Amino acid sequence: MPGITERLLYRVAKRWIAGYNLEDAILNAQHTNEKKMAAILNRLGEHTPDRKLIEEYVEEYLRLLDRMQETKVIGAISVKPSQLGLTAEKLLFSQNLGRIIDKASETGRSVWVDMENSPYTENTIQVYREHFDSCKDLGLCLQANLRRTRADMESLLEIGARLRLVKGAYPENADVAFKKKSEVDRNYLDLLKVLFGSDGRFVVGTHDDKLIAQAKALSKEHPVDFEFEFLKGIRDDVKVNLVNEGYKVGEYIPYGPEWYNYSKRRLRERKRNILLLMRSVTG
Numbered sequence: 001m002p003g004i005t006e007r008l009l010y011r012v013a014k015r016w017i018a019g020y021n022l023e024d025a026i027l028n029a030q031h032t033n034e035k036k037m038a039a040i041l042n043r044l045g046e047h048t049p050d051r052k053l054i055e056e057y058v059e060e061y062l063r064l065l066d067r068m069q070e071t072k073v074i075g076a077i078s079v080k081p082s083q084l085g086l087t088a089e090k091l092l093f094s095q096n097l098g099r100i101i102d103k104a105s106e107t108g109r110s111v112w113v114d115m116e117n118s119p120y121t122e123n124t125i126q127v128y129r130e131h132f133d134s135c136k137d138l139g140l141c142l143q144a145n146l147r148r149t150r151a152d153m154e155s156l157l158e159i160g161a162r163l164r165l166v167k168g169a170y171p172e173n174a175d176v177a178f179k180k181k182s183e184v185d186r187n188y189l190d191l192l193k194v195l196f197g198s199d200g201r202f203v204v205g206t207h208d209d210k211l212i213a214q215a216k217a218l219s220k221e222h223p224v225d226f227e228f229e230f231l232k233g234i235r236d237d238v239k240v241n242l243v244n245e246g247y248k249v250g251e252y253i254p255y256g257p258e259w260y261n262y263s264k265r266r267l268r269e270r271k272r273n274i275l276l277l278m279r280s281v282t283g
């Protein structure tokens with residue numbers, strides 16, 4: 001039985017997640033497509049060493065890809081390494097990612113690899129590199145809050161990697177990460193410039209007005225292929241404006257019963273979301 005905090009949080013969390021199951025995700029994706037945005041679907045779940053559960057996640061992604069094809073959803077899936085085996089064993093993650101990539105190629109969809117907290121970064125990049133060799137559509141998320149990201153980005157761009165740049169959602173120590181928001185924002189802008197100096201095919205993943213404006217300005221100087229992506233339930237007004245201005249836009253849509261950790265990250269990002277939670281007590 002979920003506790004009171006969890007039940008109240010779900011009322012707020014509903015804006016950020018599609019629902020509990022795969023069909024909720026497909027329905028949401030179709031609505032997103034109707035609004036002329038690509039849908040990037042993610043089955044929630046992370047940090048599990050339980051091989052049976054990991055296998056269930058893999059099978060669900062395979063079903064999800066079939067359903068996306070059947071229902072003609074435009075978009076991709078995005079997976080978390082620690083959900084697919086990286087917590088248990090690097091090889092298991094690599095094998096599972098390989099199975100998902102094969103199904104994605106059969107169904108004409110692409111796969112993105114989310115980036116989790118820093119103990120996973122190195123292995124995630126290594127496994128990404130192994131698979132990118134044979135699947136040039138495979139995408140990888142990089143986080144501007146990590147000090148190592150500039151070097152990672154430069155060497156990944158050398159192989160033509162497809163990258164999504166975000167600020168980073170996990171609490172990290174100062175030895176590996178920039179701690180001040182101003183430092184993260186500055187690094188994000190520097191990294192955006194690196195991306196716009198590349199051949200394209202990258203994703204600008206932020207809700208930050210200033211950085212979005214800077215990306216737009218950079219795209220005028222360097223007209224490369226890129227997409228803005230947002231999380232479901234955040235800055236819907238900005239999404240519509242960008243679509244109307246002719247930019248490619250995608251919406252990242254998570255679903256599944258494991259919504260709790262994901263929602264805690266969204267709450268941490270913005271004080272006003274805590275107010276939403278408080279209001280839900282009376283609402």
Ligand SMILES: Cc1cc2nc3c(=O)[nH]c(=O)nc-3n(C[C@H](O)[C@H](O)[C@H](O)COP(=O)(O)OP(=O)(O)OC[C@H]3O[C@@H](n4cnc5c(N)ncnc54)[C@H](O)[C@@H]3O)c2cc1C
Binds near residue numbers: 205251
């Ligand atoms: C498509 C996509 C994929 C992502 N994938 C990953 C990933 O793989 N790994 C990872 O670590 N992180 C990922 N993230 C999350 C990211 O790291 C940030 O935690 C998140 O995007 C908030 O940072 P921001 O760039 O929006 O900037 P912020 O400085 O946090 O926010 C800028 C402005 O955006 C709005 N905003 C931001 N967050 C919220 C919110 N929760 N509720 C309401 N308004 C908000 C506010 O107006 C705020 O002032 C992803 C984000 C996106 C958009």
